[in-house]
Amino acid sequence: MTAQPFVAQWxxxxxxxxxxxxxKDISFPTTSRGTTDVSHAIAAVGSRSLPKAEEFIKKWCPDGAIAQKEGHVKFAPKAYGSYKEVVDDPNVNIVYVGTMNIAHYEDAKLALEGNKHCLVEKPASxxxxxxxHLVSIARAKKLFLMEGVWTRFNPMMLAVQKAVHEDDVIGEIRCMYSDHSMDVYKKRPDTDRLLSAELAGGCLLDIGPYPMVWTMMILYRHPKNQRTPAEKLGSxxxxxxxxxxxxxxxxMTFPKLNAIAYCTTNLLSCVQQKQNTRIVGSKGEILVHGYTSRPTGYTIRRFIDPESEGAKCHPDEEVKHDIQGFGLYWEADEVARCLRDGKTECERMPLEETTMTMKYFDQIxxxxxxxxLPGLEKVKSE
Amino acid sequence: MTAQPFVAQWxxxxxxxxxxxxxKDISFPTTSRGTTDVSHAIAAVGSRSLPKAEEFIKKWCPDGAIAQKEGHVKFAPKAYGSYKEVVDDPNVNIVYVGTMNIAHYEDAKLALEGNKHCLVEKPASxxxxxxxHLVSIARAKKLFLMEGVWTRFNPMMLAVQKAVHEDDVIGEIRCMYSDHSMDVYKKRPDTDRLLSAELAGGCLLDIGPYPMVWTMMILYRHPKNQRTPAEKLGSxxxxxxxxxxxxxxxxMTFPKLNAIAYCTTNLLSCVQQKQNTRIVGSKGEILVHGYTSRPTGYTIRRFIDPESEGAKCHPDEEVKHDIQGFGLYWEADEVARCLRDGKTECERMPLEETTMTMKYFDQIxxxxxxxxLPGLEKVKSE
Structure with a gap:
């Protein structure tokens, strides 16, 4: 008999x-992904409109998330017509901010000021x-805070990192290409969140975090880079x-590695399923499959003779991974573990790295x- | 019986x-590529060392090029220990400058000042x-001058251009990605032409012209772009x-098309045979095979439903083209036709487009x- 899991009450x-x-993701059985130490409940769901929150629960989690279905907690999800009520609900111990990008700052601030831990969807702000400003509040109140760059917790990301950083599968890192694009142009109206200035749309903040996360995880976090920020960032x-x-x-250039990352993002082209991210080393290369945000496998291509130029390759080796649902649960599990362990920050997605990438986005x-548009930014960068 | 071809005497x-x-390329039978109107002879070969020129002829063209082998002209190739003697040889009507990048300007100048037409390898200077300065000499003397961006004359380039510009195979152009890289880093000594500062090495000028030529031919020369220069060039x-x-x-951005070109070049990674250039449109995309410089085919990928997002595709359609030799003869044929027709400039590689791309390289x-290094540039840009 296993111990009772720690339950994140969202x-x-x-x-x-x-x-x-x-x-939906936190309603899947945790054991189906090998998780036994933590679980998830949905304590409250809030919208600016109460019927919308009620409808959400009815549609996606009428019996709560997995911890509720499995009887680890007794409460049912409650619907609220305001975000403040969600934050104030005593069953909530962590707030998930899944609102529009322009509202992330204010909604995360509401959570932290209401003394709740907070996971805020990317872009963090x-x-x-x-x-x-959010970090300063969280630190003052000793609350957990994290930007939800879920790709960091995807097992394929972990496997590729291990292959490159530990197992020397592709030898010395040379360069990488990473793209995340969507074919939205002329297919969605100008009022769509991706195209509207009122909603701070555009590709950079909404899908640009994905080529950025691959660059951060593979190059910035490369052991030989010693967490040295990119020397150059041109855009x-x-x-x-x-x-x-x-x-x-x-x-972005990383001179300690002599490596470069070419990142591209646009609203003009659809995803290439086989190689949205290509990582090249001295002994071979890795092509990441699926959406850059949500890799479902990768190809290892080893050079037959790494010493010679224009390398010929051994047959491709493919690693595949079926994802149940959308795949946000790996991130949710990690957040639950942080809460259980009393951590206010997650080592895999620390506050400082969000600061760094937000500064990069500011610069770009x-x-x-x-x-x-005036008024969208609640705190202005220098 | 066909008419006698016009012979370019190189x-x-x-x-x-x-x-x-x-x-070697201009020694292949012209008819093997369907050319009957022009042909090629090698009148003279020059090196700073006479034995090297003699060795070159012995090794690559002992009986001259194809026009000599087929008896269209009577002279044999002559070896010279100086470039000036080549230019002065009365059998030479066009000079091919295949020297080191740092010498292109001076050697082309020598040819033009010696009243000879001139094809100068890329980079033009x-x-x-x-x-x-070379253009001003050529214009004053009414001589033919061209930068040898041979990819412009490759039949696969022509076919892709036709597919995109005329046949509407991929619908409205959206964006393109083009890479030309070589895995030279840590494989060649620092004295290699690609790595040496003394030889003005680096990837940009030597292989950067290839992603640039795809951008120029597909986007700059897109009928709807009306030869409007890139609005932005960031690097x-x-x-x-x-x-x-x-x-x-x-x-590079082309606002008249709402299209963007992402160009990459490095000395860190080997060529990807299947998609060094990817051109995305509203109805499908084209992946160009082989070296970016020397395409040997392409894949057409048509979207099943171009109106919907995240397009699923019909099975790939592949077009292949075996290249005999290296493939410089298409360019040579075109130059021969220009000479035959008394043109001082080639419409497919005009002087102005070389000026434009050289300015882009200056900016990058x-x-x-x-x-x-001081002294390498014989004329300095502002």
Whole structure:
């Protein structure tokens, strides 16, 4: 008989698409992914409209998440017509902020000021200044805070990192290419969250975090890089007529590795299933399959003779991984463990790395001439 | 019986690798590629060392090129121990400059000042100012001048252009990714032409012209772009310890198309045979096979439902093309036709487009902090 798992008791803010994926994901049996030490309950769901929150629960989690179904906790999910009520619900010990990007700062702030731990969806905020303010609140109150860059917790990300950093599968790291794009242009209206200036749309903040996370995890976190920030970050942005970025490219250099990351993101092209991320080393290369955000496998391509140029390769070796649901549960499990262990920060997604990437995004937007509409940023970066 | 072909009578400057590929290529039977109107002879070959020129002829063209073998002209190739003698040889009507990149300007100048037409290997020169000076000489003397961006004349390039610009195979153009890289790092000595500062090495000028030519041919020359220069050109460069660029990325935007080109070039990674260039449109995408410089085919991937997002694709359609030799003859044929027709400029590789790309390279080097060693540039750009 196993010990009772620690249960993260979630309060979900926002009833949109990503919150529904989160609710569904934390309702899967934890053991189906080998998790036995932690579990998840949905204590409360909030929307600005009470019927929407009620509808959300009815549709996605009528019996709560897995901890409720398995009887580890007794409460049922409660619906609220305000975010404040979710934060105040005594059954909530961690708030998941799944609201629109423009509201992340205010909603996370509400959670922290209500003395609740907080997981906020990527992008953490609109700029580094907003994020730094959230960090200062969390630190003052000794609360857990994390940006939900879920890809960091995906087992394929862990496997690729291990292959590159520990197992020397591709030898010395040389360079990487990472793309996350969506074919939204001319398919969605200008009022869509990705295209609207009012909603701080554009590709950089919404899907740009994915090429960024691969760069951070593979190059920035490479043992030989010793957590040295990118020396250069150059970028180019093409704007949409609404003022948001339709396409952006950014390149980061890591001189300690002599390695470079070419990152691309746009709203013009659909995902390439076989190699949205390509990582090249001296002995071979790894092509990551599936969405950059949600890898479902990878190809290892070993050079027959790594000493010679224009390397010929051994037959591709493929590693595949079926994902149940959307795959946000690995991140949720990790957050639950942090709470159980009394940690206010997760080593795999520390506050400082979010600060760093938000500063990079600030710089890329500045270079690209993308200024948010007045009033969207609640705290302005220098 | 067909008419006698017009014969380009080449004087080759430089006896290195690319000159040998050129000599071999213009020695293939022209009819094997469907060419009957023009042909090629090698009138003279020059090196700074006479034995090297003699050795070159003995090894690559003892009986001359195809026009000599087929009896269209009577002279045999002559070896010279200086470039000036090649230019002065009365049998030479066009000079091929296949010398080191740092010598292109001076050697092309020598040819033009000797009243000979001139094809100069890419990169045309070290900077836009050198090139502009060559253009002014050629125009004053009404001589033919062209940068040898041979990829422009490759039939696969023509086929992809036709598919995108005329046949609407991929619908509206959205974006493209183009890479040309070589895995030279830690495999060649620092004195190698690609790594040496003395030889103005680095990836940008030597292999960067290939992602650039795809961008120019597909986006700049897109009918809807109306030859409008890129609005933005952003770049990032990582330097090698010798001072040359080890890796560079540059991105160009074409607002008339709402399209972007992500270009990458480095000395860190080997070529991907299946998709060094990916061109994405609203109805499908094209992946170009083989070296970016020397495409040997392409894949057409049509979306099943171009109106929906995250497009699923019909099975890949592959077009393949076996290249005899290296493939420089298509360019040589075109140059011969220009000479035959009394043209001083080739519409497919006009002087102005070389000026434009040399200015882009100047800008990228400036942004990347790559300054040539003093004395290498014979004319300095502003």
């Amino acid at each position: 309060g979900i803010l926002g009833c949109g698409w990503i919150s529904s994926e989160f609710a 609109l700029n580094a200044a907003e994020w730094n 180019t942005m093409m704007k949409y007529h609404t003022g948001v970025d339709l396409a952006t490219g950014f390149t 937007r500045k270079e690209g001439g993308y200024e948010f | 004087g080759i400057l430089g006896c290195g690798w690319i000159s040998s590929e050129f000599a 070290l900077n836009a100012a050198e090139w502009n 990032t460069m990582m330097k090698y310890h010798t001072g040359v660029d080890l890796a560079t990325g540059f991105t 080097r400036k942004e990347g902090g790559y300054e040539f």
